[in-house]
Amino acid sequence: MTTSLTLISHSLCPYVQRAAIVLTEKEIPFERVYIDLANKPDWFRAASPLGKVPLLKIGTDRYLFESAPIVEFIDETEPYQLHPADPAERARHRAYVEFASQCLNGIGALYNARTETDFKNTLNALRQKFEHLDEQVSRSGPFFSGDRFCLVDAAFGPVFRYFDVFESFTRLETFRDLEHVSSWRRQLADRPSVQFAVSENYGDLLLGFLENRGSWISSLLRNREQQKSWVATRLVSE
Numbered sequence: 001m002t003t004s005l006t007l008i009s010h011s012l013c014p015y016v017q018r019a020a021i022v023l024t025e026k027e028i029p030f031e032r033v034y035i036d037l038a039n040k041p042d043w044f045r046a047a048s049p050l051g052k053v054p055l056l057k058i059g060t061d062r063y064l065f066e067s068a069p070i071v072e073f074i075d076e077t078e079p080y081q082l083h084p085a086d087p088a089e090r091a092r093h094r095a096y097v098e099f100a101s102q103c104l105n106g107i108g109a110l111y112n113a114r115t116e117t118d119f120k121n122t123l124n125a126l127r128q129k130f131e132h133l134d135e136q137v138s139r140s141g142p143f144f145s146g147d148r149f150c151l152v153d154a155a156f157g158p159v160f161r162y163f164d165v166f167e168s169f170t171r172l173e174t175f176r177d178l179e180h181v182s183s184w185r186r187q188l189a190d191r192p193s194v195q196f197a198v199s200e201n202y203g204d205l206l207l208g209f210l211e212n213r214g215s216w217i218s219s220l221l222r223n224r225e226q227q228k229s230w231v232a233t234r235l236v237s238e
Helices: 014-025 042-047 067-077 087-112 116-136 151-166 179-190 202-211 216-237
Strands: 005-009 031-034 055-058 062-065
Touching: 005 014, 014 067, 014 151, 042 055, 055 067, 062 067, 067 087, 067 151, 087 116, 087 151, 116 179, 116 216, 151 179, 151 202, 202 216
Parallel strands: 005 031
Antiparallel strands: 005 055, 055 062
16 A cells, blocks of 8 residues: 555544554554544544544545444555455454454443442443353464454454553452453553554553543542552651
């Protein structure tokens, strides 16, 4: 592809991360432009009929919107396809990319849950999804379908990243005894394309976002910060 590509992004959007991961996996040069979704510029409103990121700008005047067609466009127009060649297996992979989106919906419900009961119920529903996934991940690893990175891997890298941050301040045990998903999660966390899909301060940005939700997870985060402050004060006084 000789046409220049620009990925219109937001710092915390997991769907933007999917596109960035695929572009990096295929070693395609691209520029990133970040926008404030609370103050969308006019050009963005015109290019994104749903008002969401990512957008992929192709050349000077063409835009694609929605992560699934963006990622498939990238895969189809560059060598070394990440989707399987077999039509049935390709359809299965597309289904699990959508499954990743449903997991992201569950994560959104988790960090918006107002009560402990709602939080636990949502976490249990996510756990059931990961239990199903544990039966689907390749036993030969290291990725979803074996030794070849695919679009399902690109979709789940951002899913697991949320839990890296959640687990920095609370104990969830969402992946307890899920051997195959846990191994897959570690492999994706170590993948350069997954690491480079976000900025270095992503964790701090997400923590700030969570702290301001006014939800149950916000209270867990505040309690952890208060405990750390209390311990620091004790150490100084001693």
